[in-house]
Amino acid sequence: MADRYARNAGAVFTLTYHLVWCPKYRRKVLAGRIEVRLRQLLAEVADEKGMTFHAMEIMPDHVHLFVESDPMLCVAEIVNRLKGRLSAMAWRRI
Numbered sequence: 538m539a540d541r542y543a544r545n546a547g548a549v550f551t552l553t554y555h556l557v558w559c560p561k562y563r564r565k566v567l568a569g570r571i572e573v574r575l576r577q578l579l580a581e582v583a584d585e586k587g588m589t590f591h592a593m594e595i596m597p598d599h600v601h602l603f604v605e606s607d608p609m610l611c612v613a614e615i616v617n618r619l620k621g622r623l624s625a626m627a628w629r630r631i
């Protein structure tokens with residue numbers, strides 16, 4: 538039961554979010570090398586921001602994440618951090 542909840546200086550919490558997003562026009566581009574690199578980048582961002590992925594499923598046309606995070610990060614900020622890094626890397630050629 539102690540592992541079920543996380544703690545920080547001011548709270549005991551268990552905040553999990555199911556996030557889903559897809560590429561523009563739902564194009565099937567998330568496969569092969571891109572999928573592998575996408576997993577690496579998501580793991581890097583999660584480590585940097587103290588997030589935990591309980592599940593990650595990358596389909597050719599969309600991404601499912603089950604994320605646990607500290608209450609200091611709102612859902613919009615979590616999504617912005619994840620998608621912002623991925624977008625920047627995509628423009629620099631994944």
